Amino acid sequence: MRLKRSVCALLAVGVAAGATAVGAGTAGAGGGGAPTVKIILLAETTGESPAAVPYYANGAQLAADELGSRVEYSRIAAPLTPAAAETALNQALDEDPDAIIGFPASSQTIAISQRIVDSGIPFFSLSSGEQLVKNGPNGGDNIFLIRPVDTNVATKEAEYVVDDLDAKRIGMLCVDNATGVNGCNAAREVFDAARGVEIVAERTNSTTATDLTEQARAMDGADAIIDFNFPNPIGVFAQQLIDNGIDVPHVDGASAGIAVASGAVTGDAAVNLRGVDDCVPTVSKSRKVRNWVSDYEGVSGGEPPIYSAAQAYDMVKLIAAAARQAESVAPRRLIRTIAGMTYNGICARYQSDDLNVLQHTADLTRWNAEGEIRVAKRFRFAPNELAGVVPETTIPPTTVAPAPPPS
Amino acid sequence: MSTFVALTASGLAAGAIAALAAVGFLLTYKATGVVNFAQGDLITLGAYIAIWVTQKEGMFGLGALDLVPGYIVTVLIMFAIGMVLERLAYAPLRGRSIHVIVITTLGAALVLRAFIGLWQGTTPKFLDSPLRGEVVGIAGANISQQRVLIVVVTIVVVSATIALFAFTQFGRQLRATANDRDTAKLCGVPVNWLSMLAFGLSAALAGVAGILLAPLGSVDLTLGFNFMLLGFAAAVLGGFGSIGGVVVGGVAIGLVEHLFGGYVGRDFKAMYPFILMLLIIALRPQGLFTRGSVQRL
Amino acid sequence: MLELRGVEVSYGAVEAVRGIDLDVLEGEVVALIGPNGAGKTSTLRAISGLTGFRGSIRFDGIDCRRLSVQGAARRGLIHVPEGRRVFTTLTVHENLLVGTTARRGRADAYSLDEVYELFSGLAPLRRRLGGALSGGEQQMVAIGRALVAGPRLLLLDEPSLGLAPKVARSLFAALRKIAVRTPLLLVEQNTVMALKVCSRASVIVNGRIVLEGSAAELADRQTLVASYLGEEPAVAAVTSDGSG
Numbered sequence: 001m002r003l004k005r006s007v008c009a010l011l012a013v014g015v016a017a018g019a020t021a022v023g024a025g026t027a028g029a030g031g032g033g034a035p036t037v038k039i040i041l042l043a044e045t046t047g048e049s050p051a052a053v054p055y056y057a058n059g060a061q062l063a064a065d066e067l068g069s070r071v072e073y074s075r076i077a078a079p080l081t082p083a084a085a086e087t088a089l090n091q092a093l094d095e096d097p098d099a100i101i102g103f104p105a106s107s108q109t110i111a112i113s114q115r116i117v118d119s120g121i122p123f124f125s126l127s128s129g130e131q132l133v134k135n136g137p138n139g140g141d142n143i144f145l146i147r148p149v150d151t152n153v154a155t156k157e158a159e160y161v162v163d164d165l166d167a168k169r170i171g172m173l174c175v176d177n178a179t180g181v182n183g184c185n186a187a188r189e190v191f192d193a194a195r196g197v198e199i200v201a202e203r204t205n206s207t208t209a210t211d212l213t214e215q216a217r218a219m220d221g222a223d224a225i226i227d228f229n230f231p232n233p234i235g236v237f238a239q240q241l242i243d244n245g246i247d248v249p250h251v252d253g254a255s256a257g258i259a260v261a262s263g264a265v266t267g268d269a270a271v272n273l274r275g276v277d278d279c280v281p282t283v284s285k286s287r288k289v290r291n292w293v294s295d296y297e298g299v300s301g302g303e304p305p306i307y308s309a310a311q312a313y314d315m316v317k318l319i320a321a322a323a324r325q326a327e328s329v330a331p332r333r334l335i336r337t338i339a340g341m342t343y344n345g346i347c348a349r350y351q352s353d354d355l356n357v358l359q360h361t362a363d364l365t366r367w368n369a370e371g372e373i374r375v376a377k378r379f380r381f382a383p384n385e386l387a388g389v390v391p392e393t394t395i396p397p398t399t400v401a402p403a404p405p406p407s
Numbered sequence: 408m409s410t411f412v413a414l415t416a417s418g419l420a421a422g423a424i425a426a427l428a429a430v431g432f433l434l435t436y437k438a439t440g441v442v443n444f445a446q447g448d449l450i451t452l453g454a455y456i457a458i459w460v461t462q463k464e465g466m467f468g469l470g471a472l473d474l475v476p477g478y479i480v481t482v483l484i485m486f487a488i489g490m491v492l493e494r495l496a497y498a499p500l501r502g503r504s505i506h507v508i509v510i511t512t513l514g515a516a517l518v519l520r521a522f523i524g525l526w527q528g529t530t531p532k533f534l535d536s537p538l539r540g541e542v543v544g545i546a547g548a549n550i551s552q553q554r555v556l557i558v559v560v561t562i563v564v565v566s567a568t569i570a571l572f573a574f575t576q577f578g579r580q581l582r583a584t585a586n587d588r589d590t591a592k593l594c595g596v597p598v599n600w601l602s603m604l605a606f607g608l609s610a611a612l613a614g615v616a617g618i619l620l621a622p623l624g625s626v627d628l629t630l631g632f633n634f635m636l637l638g639f640a641a642a643v644l645g646g647f648g649s650i651g652g653v654v655v656g657g658v659a660i661g662l663v664e665h666l667f668g669g670y671v672g673r674d675f676k677a678m679y680p681f682i683l684m685l686l687i688i689a690l691r692p693q694g695l696f697t698r699g700s701v702q703r704l
Numbered sequence: 705m706l707e708l709r710g711v712e713v714s715y716g717a718v719e720a721v722r723g724i725d726l727d728v729l730e731g732e733v734v735a736l737i738g739p740n741g742a743g744k745t746s747t748l749r750a751i752s753g754l755t756g757f758r759g760s761i762r763f764d765g766i767d768c769r770r771l772s773v774q775g776a777a778r779r780g781l782i783h784v785p786e787g788r789r790v791f792t793t794l795t796v797h798e799n800l801l802v803g804t805t806a807r808r809g810r811a812d813a814y815s816l817d818e819v820y821e822l823f824s825g826l827a828p829l830r831r832r833l834g835g836a837l838s839g840g841e842q843q844m845v846a847i848g849r850a851l852v853a854g855p856r857l858l859l860l861d862e863p864s865l866g867l868a869p870k871v872a873r874s875l876f877a878a879l880r881k882i883a884v885r886t887p888l889l890l891v892e893q894n895t896v897m898a899l900k901v902c903s904r905a906s907v908i909v910n911g912r913i914v915l916e917g918s919a920a921e922l923a924d925r926q927t928l929v930a931s932y933l934g935e936e937p938a939v940a941a942v943t944s945d946g947s948g
């Protein structure tokens with residue numbers, strides 16, 4: 001622990017030194033009234049946890065580099081267990097930050113939400129479990145949800161199946177943890193309410209399943225399949241649907257993109273698959289986003305960004321903009337400013353609603369047989385709306401989706 | 408009928424991988440008395456090494472190999488890794504209590520997994536197979552050829568291992584070492600070298616399992632863990648006795664999970680192999696296929 | 705060919721062997737006789753490298769400390785351990801095959817057929833597991849396993865232990881045949897039988913050699929020897945089954 005602390009301190013010093021250097025080069029960029037805002041990112045980049053991905057850190061670092069002396073940015077590795085997350089949070093609080101961006105997994109945030117709320121420091125949640133909305137069991141004034149709420153996304157997926165795919169006979173597959181249970185519950189409500197729609201099969205699978213023959217064959221007769229799952233089982237399932245001659249649209253959430261990107265899903269399996277991403281920067285037509293993508297690839301060693309990189313970048317920028325607008329980094333003023341402002345980022349246009357949710361769009365993605373992605377539809381979420389029932393329990397789920405923050 | 412056939416095929420394929428893991432367990436257990444709980448992460452490592460040698464710039468930038476040569480190189484690398492692991496992690500455990508050994512091998516599993524995470528990242532990857540997307544129709548069921556391959560390769564590999572054990576001097580020496588290490592030494596048997604070879608073989612088997620398993624979906628750090636558990640259950644069923652016994656145990660486990668689990672209480676099917684294992688431990692601690700008793704772990 | 709000088713073996717505070725000198729020359733059969741706990745097994749284990757020791761042990765002029773257990777075996781120093789220790793999960797034939805490991809091209813090694821000839825009782829049992837054999841059969845396998853290794857010196861640790869007198873006698877008959885070709889260091893409590901095979905003998909008590917001489921000399925002083933072994937003289941020693 002001591003070692004980690006000193007490494008972090010070193011890192012902070014290094015970043016500060018870098019910031020100073022950049023600041024000197026772009027003297028005056030900070031402007032008169034804008035105070036330096038101290039931002040800490042709580043996320044792992046390497047390690048064995050599925051949440052250890054480079055996107056958050058690369059995105060945030062890119063923004064910090066661009067902002068120069070206006071931000072003092074550092075990152076603390078926050079392992080996946082709630083206890084380790086709490087340690088990371090304590091380390092962050094020791095450094096007296098003005099804002100914290102953190103925790104890829106809702107299990108981390110939910111477990112220590114009280115501590116976050118008590119600190120009063122603006123906290124930008126990388127996960128979007130509905131428990132974390134402002135008036136939810138684990139929410140608070142100072143907790144902002146960067147991403148659209150999971151169950152809202154699940155509801156939109158189900159509506160897409162009914163309205164756009166015009167499916168009447170639906171098969172469901174739910175991974176046997178919070179991602180699957182909450183997603184399927186939200187979707188089932190939509191199907192139950194829709195006229196003439198029938199759920200012909202509902203199955204579960206484990207997160208590590210490598211054979212979903214039974215599940216795939218059970219989908220026979222469905223004209224669309226909705227799936228709330230992890231990337232690995234999606235790869236298995238998509239292929240086994242094709243193997244068993246079930247050639248119908250197959251809708252999943254953020255894990256679908258990871259499954260296809262891994263190379264596990266190609267051909268008809270890829271063509272049938274739909275996923276949902278908060279945004280897909282690499283296929284944006286906007287010049288601003290395209291430039292950003294190439295800047296990002298400059299810091300990532302050529303690895304293309306996904307939505308989470310854009311969101312981490314956007315949050316650092318948004319916080320700096322709020323500090324400039326508020327002319328203060330005092331927590332209450334920052335929070336009030338953020339709650340009232342609109343910020344046009346790379347991933348989305350962010351505007352806090354009464355639930356403290358910042359982003360209100362998501363993209364439905366599709367692929368061709370070669371696995372090339374395109375955005376097929378944009379979902380828009382009405383502010384202040386929460387689909388489904390907020391789970392009462394405040395006990396966090398212990399499993400997390402690989403790579404994309406599940407909730 | 409076609410469902411029955413499809414589920415049987417699934418059960419056999421899963422059972423085959425479990426059997427490979429179980430034979431891996433048995434090899435090191437017999438040769439060194441170590442129940443190596445890192446077997447699952449060795450399976451994962453095998454898949455990642457195969458990805459490493461067949462994709463992008465290949466290993467150490469030497470260029471990507473074609474699939475089949477890449478698989479072979481992977482198995483050889485795994486063999487070497489197993490030998491090194493024996494020296495680094497397991498040789499110091501010789502003669503220690505079973506508790507120390509269990510904790511240490513679990514520790515080795517975590518170290519391996521962390522290493523893979525640092526090396527390859529945590530974003531899922533994919534290992535291709537020459538049989539990708541191909542199916543065979545059997546009695547109206549479409550069985551992916553990869554699963555058929557799993558069963559065939561397992562039969563070949565396990566038969567070869569059994570033959571190695573039964574009919575070669577290496578096999579006799581290994582069994583002698585397992586039976587009485589000191590006396591094997593008195594007979595001039597190079598027991599340390601044999602332990603290394605046994606670990607090498609065991610890791611190579613894990614590599615084979617990883618290579619076979621990976622193309623079914625995508626590969627992440629959890630790939631092998633589940634099969635380690637299934638393999639352990641299979642080994643328990645076989646009473647940690649003969650190779651034949653643990654292979655039958657593996658197949659039993661695969662069939663119970665997929666065939667039984669395909670019809671009854673589907674949501675709990677992942678539990679069935681372990682319920683079976685617990686039943687066996689309770690009713691026949693020496694395993695299904697061993698006579699006499701074994702030390703309880 | 706074997707030379708022990710001031711050899712001491714201790715297990716923690718227990719001093720099992722307290723400085724013994726012993727020689728086995730080419731073509732010789734030397735017996736090491738002593739009661740239970742005298743340090744006989746410890747001496748043999750020190751020679752073959754299974755136990756650490758102080759002092760010096762040389763085999764063919766080579767410092768045994770520089771040899772591994774297997775290295776000593778490969779050089780022809782073959783140890784048939786106390787309690788036979790056949791591989792119980794291997795068949796008789798497989799036991800013998802494992803025994804050939806240390807042979808290393810020594811042409812004078814017994815062939816498997818020669819072993820089956822010498823111990824004709826084993827021939828029908830080739831496929832039987834070591835664990836399913838009687839004590840006498842196991843001892844034959846243990847010695848056969850040593851013979852196929854091509855021993856240049858055979859260390860035998862109480863081969864008659866636990867055997868019925870009749871079985872022990874036939875075993876010693878075989879040992880006499882073996883001794884024609886192979887030097888032996890024979891550890892025994894069965895003095896009478898041992899003295900019939902050996903050319904010289906040493907009596908070890910409490911880790912020290914208390915008496916040594918030619919077989920004939922010791923045979924003449926059987927009463928003394930027996931008293932060292934804590935036994936009734938002569939007759940008792942012959943019929944002793946060694947289980948004491």
Ligand SMILES: Nc1ncnc2c1ncn2[C@@H]1O[C@H](COP(=O)(O)OP(=O)(O)O)[C@@H](O)[C@H]1O
Pocket residue numbers: 715718719720721738739740741742743744745746747
């Ligand atoms: N592994 C051991 N640990 C402690 N003491 C031992 C060990 N082996 C033998 N001893 C002791 O050393 C002494 C000599 O034993 P041993 O060499 O087996 O005698 P022998 O073979 O003549 O019966 C005995 O007192 C015995 O208890």
Ligand SMILES: [Mg+2]
Pocket residue numbers: 741744745746786862
């Ligand atoms: Mg003894």
